Amino acid sequence: MLRIPCPHCGERDETEFHYGGEAGVDYPAEPAALDDVAWAEYLFVRADPADWFTERWCHVSACRQWFTIDRHTVSDEVRA
């Protein structure tokens, strides 16, 4: 059971949260301007490091806010 530090509610069990994958992947400003390769990159390609990873979580069972944390994908250590 990961403990996820919600910036609004404090540290809670991961079962209260919804995972959102890699953070910082913005919806393109002009999708129509992207070629198929760049669009596929946006749709499907996400970082998958065995390292520190900045990821999104949503506290769905409480404040329902989205936020990002840094988690080490090997040790599961978390930094808010």
Next chain:
Amino acid sequence: MKPAPRLPEHPPRLWKDAEPRKAYDVVIVGGGGHGLATAYHLAADHGITNVAVVEKGWLAGGNMARNTTIIRSNYLWDASAGIYEHALGLWETLEERLGTTVMFDQRGVLNLAHNLSDVREGKRRVNANQLNGIDAHWLTPAEVGKLAPVLDVSERPRHPVHGATFQPRAGIAKHDYVAWGYARAAYELGVDLVSDCEVTGFTQTGGRVTSVSTTRGEISAGTVVLCAAGHSAVLAEKLGVRLPVQSHPLQALVSELLEQVLDTVVMSNAVHVYVSQAHKGELVMGAGVDPHIGYGRRGSFHVVEEQMAAAVELFPIFARAHVLRTWAGIVDVTPDASPIVGPLDAAGDNVWINCGWGTGGFKATPGIGDVFADSVAHGRAHDLVAPYALERFTTGRLIDEHGAAAVAH
């Protein structure tokens, strides 16, 4: 206090770890089932024996050692049916081929339907299977109950069994026997098996990868083949390629040894339960994939608790069995739940990749070993491999097994 029958013995000689040499025609990165099977077929079918399999840990110690050994080919889409049915055909003759026992036991696999939506999906898949020449049929709840008497098929408010698809030729095998059978056969054909040898980087020159840097030295390679499952994204990153693959923990567990009560495999995607009773008598169960990515080979225990709740619902007599040991593997999952197999042109024109099998890797082992080796040997994708090219994510021509097999164990 009746003694139990022993498992078959392993061959007296398996393989000897090799010291890596300076250069090979083919360097296969990843000594799991797919890497070993690919090496074996390169040597056995294509006469390419100057091959090294480099493994960062112990041979076949990743998902090969951690999966729940279910083998089936009853997939929905033609491309999936093609590769998995090819594999199933090879499973049926694998013992003769390798000359060692693999304990492939065709006890059949049930995929349960718990609501009308599951029924529709199941019948659609059965019909597709039959037209693809795959043995599959639909069973009523009563027929399901006959095959698996310990399964509760009574009407009840939650997760009632409305029927199931059944593939009689499906079953289980003993994973170590399989992996070691391939390792032994490859070793006898002259393949170097190098364990404790982690790849730390690649040298790319002139549009090719010329050598592989490892913790046991630099190795020149004519062709580089990546078979690294959950570590594929990390390796590809070293080659400057980003893959649409994410590595997630997938947990499984076994019970203590119990007298046989279940002689078929039962899967339920809806409640993330898949269970068989292995040859020794332990219940082997898999859980759902943890949602977050992770390389720690540790999943969250609440996933196991949820799985136990579902298991006891389906099999009330399991309430008294004990969880003896849980563990996690790292599964590499693609956006369409289908693998990526083919040339990795972006990394170099002598690089091949085979990854993204998610939960389907073990059952595909003989099939992918055969056609991937064929592809590498001939420098073009085999027909069964062609649909799995990385380019499909750009064109949008996905092979979406999510709908039919979101938990495609």
Next chain:
Amino acid sequence: MTGPTSSRLPDGGTRVDRSRPVTVTVDGVELAAYVGDTLASAMLAGGLDVVGAGIYTGRPRGLVGIGREEPNAWVQVTSGTGEPMVQATTQPVHDGLVVERLAGRGRLLPHTDETRYDVLHLHAEVVVVGGGSAGVAAARAAVEAGEGRVLLLDDAPVAPVIDGARCVPDTVVVGAHAHGRLVAVQRLDSAEGGGARRLLQVQAGRVVLATGSEERPMAFPGNDRPGVMLARAAASYVERYGVRPGSRAVVWTAHDGGHAAAATLAAAGVEVVAVLDVRDGDVVTGTEGGERLTAVHTTAGWYDADLLAVSGAVTPETRLWTHAGGTTRWSDEVAGFVPDAPPQGGRFSWAWSGSTAERAPAAWFCAADLTDEQAAETYLDSHRDATLADVRHAVEAGLRSVEHVKRHTTIGTGADQGRCSGVLTAGVLAELLGEPLGRVGATGARPPLVPVPFGLLAARNRGVLSDPVRVTPIHDRVAHAPMEDVGQWKRPYAFPSVDESLDEAVVRECRAVRTGVGMMDASTLGAIHLRGADVGVLLDMVYTNLFSTLAVGKVRYGVMCGPDGMVIDDGTTMRLSETDWLMSTTTGNAAAVLDTLEEWLLTEWPHLDVACTSQTDHWSTVAIAGPSSRDVVAVLAPDEDVSAEGFAFMTHREAVVAGMPARLARVSFSGELAFEVSVPAWYGAALWDAVAQAGAPYGITPYGTETMHVLRAEKAFPIVGQDTDGTVTPADLGLGWALSKKKVDYVGKRSHAREDAQRPDRRHLVGLAPLDGASRIAEGSQLVAHGADLSATPVPMLGHVTSAYAAGVAGPFALALLDGGRDRIGEVLDAVDDLVPTPVRVTAPVSYDPEGARRDGI
């Protein structure tokens, strides 16, 4: 009954209450015991030398240990609810306990286990695992430092008492997980029996693992004979239970602790005939005996003895440390693995009171030149019946990794988790390979620490509690109907009368809606209230068609896609005011759609002024459909103008319906004139009754989900999740009209421009009619060329049947997704189900009232 036997000492035993005798039955033999005994101490006291048998060899096996390390004493509990593979050394006795001894394998009992297991959640700043001296010291220190709540979990039946700390006895921590989460099993009222246990979920700020020591044997030929025990365990039977484990003992040790054990045994009246020490070069070379040891062969001579007490080392128990992600290293000083790098995150530390003073270098098997015969009777794992010979075979086969050897020999995979065998085998392997043990390493420990029943982990999540059952406020009125599970909801499938089949009921209900009027509970559809100045902007992005132009009082149908362009939901949205909108979603997707909307709003478009509120549970909704629906609504809402001109299609209004505040909408999922009435949820049953009463003169007919499906299928309204499967675009469904060309962007638009989305031969939604006009088409049928040879596999498949119904207005019909389907209308194909072809003609998807003439009534 065997009375108190000579093995039970006249007094002593810290754990037994001699004033409370109990009787347990082992394989039909009644044994006298006391409250506080374990099944193992009761068997030992009762003179049962054989506590189990080798799983493969059938060799008789005796007690080796006193706790979790015991490899041999596994029983099937047959009293009470029963339980397989219970470890006798950790099972408290209670009156009436009946067990059978096992050969390493249990059996599941056919009757249902009705035991209800609870979960207790505990939170503490400091959790100490272990109530020994190190644990007590750690807990005291935490209390003194004022660290907050201090919780100590102890597996002993009596926990220490520490002022300021909560100490819980009889509790085994079975898993130590990331972020300070512990999972534990607490045994309740063990003396009373019944095996009551509960699961503890413990969240710790920090954890001190003070899990004590474990004792390790040494390997020698004939070491599996009953009477060969761990030395410290043998002594502890005297101390804890007042039971003498033998009468003539040889003690063989590699460290000073063995000498202390010898003294304890001697003080209890055991004749200790020899105390041998590896450090003096003394080695046991063999044993004699049948169901009990009779003699011990050593390099110092041979001895008559019925007890051989062995101790190779006493080392820290590190399993929970490794569960949590800590590493271990080999310590020559301790002759064992000790904690090394702590788990990441700083939540775990460990404490151990063992000293290194009494230790000696590790002793493995003490005669490397054992013959093959001797090696074959030198058991490294008696639970798995695996010997030194097996390890030699694995090494000869080429294996060098301890993980490979474990798998080859199955050593350490048993229910005892290899406590006696793990390090011993690693040591033996190191010796065989000529490598230092630190390099060979040991196999990792994985949770749980001890086997835990499935039912205990399932806890309360069984039966109806395994997954919530959702019903609407109208449910009582429709509960007599057969139900369909839709997500977590129970919805009536149809309302057959007593002499009607389901199919007949559906036909009748369809006819009622097409010719008269029907009513259905539509409350399960998701309702999301959207408020803010920018709702129109949001909807323009998440729906493929234009929404910002929707006027107040109007309703519009929308299709929602993922960024990959595939349909994820559809439904109607009504504009309540300039700033208030109400979106309806499919029943199964309500929560997911809300999540999606909020994700877009919070992560991509936080500048938009929109707030989303789930209102699914706020409203009870009854759909009134059919040509006579206007008459019924006119009765229900006499103040409203419900004429075609006065109440136009796809509009809504606030109204009083049967005296209740309501929202009335003219939407139709059947193609007929239809209204939807929504009232605050608590009026649901009253609304249902009012509609039934007002409709009675018109023969209003309740209908279920299947009728709804038939009616909508005739109009080719797709059901997301049934006619789509995550690979279907709006254009595939024939909803190209809903793809806005005007909008610069909507979610999915870029994907719709990709090569594959533009293929003319994509699978399109079409209709199918049986060629003979009568055959039923099966859902899930695959479509192939007409007359195709079905035995010539693979048979090319052109599509599949997504929805099929026996009785549309023109007989059986179906919807299908078909390759290039819109260009195949009129073609004949075979719909194949279970290899039986049904010839079908491809039709336009809409099979009923394609002109839409009926939506305003007839």
